[in-house]
Amino acid sequence: MTQNENTLSFITGNKFKFREVFEMFRKMKVKYDLIQKDIKTTEIQAETLKNVALFKLNSVRHKIEGSFFIEDAGFFVDIPLKGFPGIYSSYVLKTIGNKGIIDLINDFDGSVAHFSAVIALYFNPIDKILFFEGMIEGKVSETIRGKGGFGFDPIFIPNIIPNKTFAELSIDQKNKISHRGQALGKLLEFLKNN
Ligand code: ITT
Numbered sequence: 001m002t003q004n005e006n007t008l009s010f011i012t013g014n015k016f017k018f019r020e021v022f023e024m025f026r027k028m029k030v031k032y033d034l035i036q037k038d039i040k041t042t043e044i045q046a047e048t049l050k051n052v053a054l055f056k057l058n059s060v061r062h063k064i065e066g067s068f069f070i071e072d073a074g075f076f077v078d079i080p081l082k083g084f085p086g087i088y089s090s091y092v093l094k095t096i097g098n099k100g101i102i103d104l105i106n107d108f109d110g111s112v113a114h115f116s117a118v119i120a121l122y123f124n125p126i127d128k129i130l131f132f133e134g135m136i137e138g139k140v141s142e143t144i145r146g147k148g149g150f151g152f153d154p155i156f157i158p159n160i161i162p163n164k165t166f167a168e169l170s171i172d173q174k175n176k177i178s179h180r181g182q183a184l185g186k187l188l189e190f191l192k193n194n
Contacts, residue, residue: 008032009068011039011060016150017071020180023171028188039063041070045087049074050131052087053120057129061122069121069187073179075152077140079112080105089152098144098155111140113156117179119187123194130190134182141165149174
């Protein structure tokens with residue numbers, strides 16, 4: 001099947017992520033139609049999210065026609081966990097989960113955490129791979145709070161909305177400030193001009 005040149009595929013198995021990304025595409029009115037493709041990618045345990053993202057992108061490159069992107073995100077507790085779980089985020093969420101992270105922390109007010117996201121785009125018209133990044137800082141919540149979002153959202157309190165966890169925000173509110181929202185903003189800016 002030949003793909004329309006205005007179609008852009010987002011390769012992800014995470015439906016929550018897709019929904020956040022879809023909402024931003026809808027609002028920004030770019031000429032590209034976004035479609036989700038849940039194709040198995042290979043996630044390596046590299047030192048940086050950017051290298052994980054690049055490997056992930058290359059692992060599906062031969063299976064997809066046209067332009068496409070993947071996104072890799074991580075949750076980092078800088079104080080007191082020295083960046084853990086970071087690149088191990090998926091594994092840690094599946095094993096000890098949010099409760100397990102909370103159990104590792106004593107001083108919640110003194111905690112420092114951030115989310116990072118890297119989007120890797122294969123842009124067919126110029127046959128190039130481009131990266132777009134975003135990051136947001138905050139702290140760890142003492143309790144699991146909120147019904148929205150996914151993953152670590154119920155235990156992350158962003159510095160710019162200090163009384164709410166990410167899981168207590170709407171998709172729109174989260175997109176305006178989040179790591180993913182920032183990376184996507186840059187991707188959308190690029191797409192507008194190309
Ligand atoms: P892909 O198919 O797109 O790879 P994934 O769920 O495996 O989806 P990542 O590897 O990028 O996504 O994410 C690593 C972990 O971090 C995973 O357990 C997510 O649930 C979690 N995570 C990613 N973005 C998040 C966000 O915005 N809020 C909360 N948790 C997030």
